[in-house]
Amino acid sequence: MVLTMSNPTPLSRRPASAVEVPSRNPLIALFALLLAAGVFFVTPAYSQDAGTEGDGAFAAVRKEEFKSLDQEVQALKKEVLDLNRDLFILEEELLFPANTQVAIFVSMDVGTFFKLDSVQIKLNNKEVSNYLYTDREADALLRGGVHRVFLGNLKVGEHELVAFFTGQGTHTRDYRRGATLEFEKGVGAKYVELKISDLERKQQPEFIVKEWE
Amino acid sequence: MNMRAIYLCGLLLTLPALVTGASASLDGQAAPDFVLKSLTGSNLRLSEYRGDVVMINFWATWCGRCRTEMPLLDEMYDRYRKVGFTLLGVNIDDDRRRAAEMAQTLGLKFPVLFDESKKVSRMYDVDDMPVTLLIDRSGVVRYVNNGFPPGSEEAYVDKIRTLLRE
Numbered sequence: 377m378v379l380t381m382s383n384p385t386p387l388s389r390r391p392a393s394a395v396e397v398p399s400r401n402p403l404i405a406l407f408a409l410l411l412a413a414g415v416f417f418v419t420p421a422y423s424q425d426a427g428t429e430g431d432g433a434f435a436a437v438r439k440e441e442f443k444s445l446d447q448e449v450q451a452l453k454k455e456v457l458d459l460n461r462d463l464f465i466l467e468e469e470l471l472f473p474a475n476t477q478v479a480i481f482v483s484m485d486v487g488t489f490f491k492l493d494s495v496q497i498k499l500n501n502k503e504v505s506n507y508l509y510t511d512r513e514a515d516a517l518l519r520g521g522v523h524r525v526f527l528g529n530l531k532v533g534e535h536e537l538v539a540f541f542t543g544q545g546t547h548t549r550d551y552r553r554g555a556t557l558e559f560e561k562g563v564g565a566k567y568v569e570l571k572i573s574d575l576e577r578k579q580q581p582e583f584i585v586k587e588w589e
Numbered sequence: 590m591n592m593r594a595i596y597l598c599g600l601l602l603t604l605p606a607l608v609t610g611a612s613a614s615l616d617g618q619a620a621p622d623f624v625l626k627s628l629t630g631s632n633l634r635l636s637e638y639r640g641d642v643v644m645i646n647f648w649a650t651w652c653g654r655c656r657t658e659m660p661l662l663d664e665m666y667d668r669y670r671k672v673g674f675t676l677l678g679v680n681i682d683d684d685r686r687r688a689a690e691m692a693q694t695l696g697l698k699f700p701v702l703f704d705e706s707k708k709v710s711r712m713y714d715v716d717d718m719p720v721t722l723l724i725d726r727s728g729v730v731r732y733v734n735n736g737f738p739p740g741s742e743e744a745y746v747d748k749i750r751t752l753l754r755e
Contacts, residue, residue, distance in 0.1 A: 493632065508624045508632040 476529040477565040480505070480537070484517040485573035490551060490581035492517065492572060493543040497526055500536055504528060525570070530561045539570050541583055557585040615713065615722065615730045620645075623709045625679065625702035628689055633677065633700055636728065642669075642752040643724040644676045644745070647710055650687045652718040654737045659695050661742050666699040669749055673726075677702055681710050721745070725752050 482495055492514045497505040505526040509517070517523060537557045545551035557568065567588035575582040615621075620643075624634040635643070646662055648655035659678070666676040676699040680688035685703040692701045704710055713722070723732040723745070732748050734741060 508626065508634075510624060510632045510634045510637060512637055513634075 472527055472529060475563055475565075476531065476561075478526070478528050478530045478561065478568070479524055479565065480526040480539075480568045480570065482507075482517065482523045482525050482570045483521075483572070484514075485571065487514075487518045487572070487574065487581075489546050489574050489579060490541075490572055491544040492541065494541075495525055495570065496540040496542070497570075498538045498540075499528070499530070501538075522569075530566070532561050532563065535559055535561055537568060537585065539583070539585060541570075541572060545581065546579065551581070553581075553583050555583040555585045557587070559587055613733045613735070616733050618730055620722070620724045620728055620730050621712045623712060625704055625709060627703075628692055628701040633702060635677070635724075638675050638677075639728050640726050641673045641675045642726060642749060644674070644749070645713075645722045645724065646676065646678050647681060647704075647713070647715045647718065647720040648678055649681050649718055650691045651682075655719045656691075656695075658719055658737045658741075659697060662745075663695070663697050663699060665742075665745060665749065669753065672753055674749060674753060676700070679704050679709060681705075681707055681715070723748050723752060725755065 478499075480497060484492060492509050494506065494508045496503065496507075507523075507525050513523070535558070537559065538554060539556075540552060540554045542550075542552045555570070559566065559568070569584075569586050569588060571584045571586065573582050573584065574580075620635060622634065622636045624632050627633050635645075644662070644665075646658075648659065662676060662678070666674070670676075678692075678697065678699055678701045680692075680701060681704050682688045683705055685705055688701065688703060713720070717735040719737055721734045721737075721741075722730055725731050731752060734744070
């Protein structure tokens with residue numbers, strides 16, 4: 377038996393396609409070292425201690441946050457209400473500036489001889505207000521309340537106010553009376569009061585229209 | 590199928606959706622305040638009923654459905670008035686005498702108000718008869734019903750009870 381050994385191909389004769397593979401051990405070692413270093417240096421940002429102490433602190437922080445948020449909301453609500461009020465006042469000042477403003481008020485004194493039902497107001501022959509009074513509102517007037525029945529603007533000069541009072545007089549008789557006032561509107565607001573009072577002497581109601589100075 | 594029939598069917602199906610009633614736009618809004626003279630002679634203002642559940646029913650003497658509805662509403666008023674419910678019947682006839690006569694014939698117990706000038710019915714965009722609104726204790730319109738279709742009475746009672754419980 378003859379054994380033959382094939383001669384290994386010399387390096388110079390190895391085909392070009394053959395790839396020279398260097399030793400992989402140093403590369404693997406380097407990679408492992410880098411991985412370990414990464415794990416070592418990238419530490420968690422906070423401690424992950426389990427247990428009730430951490431949870432309790434966290435809950436307390438959240439509670440504080442809610443409390444401050446609630447306070448902020450309340451403050452915001454208050455600001456909105458204040459703003460709403462300021463806007464309302466501004467709107468009134470814009471629509472009814474003091475120099476042209478006219479306000480008419482209704483008041484009652486005693487009220488034995490007259491039960492107020494409605495008041496109609498005409499300024500310069502033009503109806504500006506027609507107000508129906510409920511029992512509660514009439515009662516409020518009797519108790520000393522004053523009702524601003526009209527608020528408007530008038531130019532400077534002569535004007536005529538006519539007020540009609542409708543209600544029930546003595547013996548539940550229907551009653552309708554008028555009162556007239558001619559006044560001069562100057563610079564500045566004008567306030568007029570329509571007063572209903574009892575005239576004991578005549579056992580009848582009296583309707584007075586007067587200007588506030 | 591005939592095209593005309595198809596169009597007609599389509600129109601009939603969509604018509605109820607188109608006719609929604611303008612007062613439905615008040616749903617969820619504050620009920621506009623008003624004051625009207627009542628059958629008893631006193632003036633009644635809506636805002637004075639704040640705190641009660643209020644039903645406003647717009648009606649007219651020439652409205653057949655109103656005549657059917659009124660006795661049922663009266664019964665409802667009688668049942669729930671003691672627990673904070675009020676019903677205001679607003680009549681829109683040009684002549685209040687006819688309305689007063691009808692109210693007395695029907696023996697209505699709830700307040701009947703007269704809106705001859707149609708000021709309040711315009712405020713509430715009433716364009717159908719009858720129109721019924723339910724207002725909660727805070728003065729907000731919570732339910733609007735145009736007409737009086739079958740089942741309305743049960744719906745009213747249901748809504749009233751819900752609002753009373755609030």
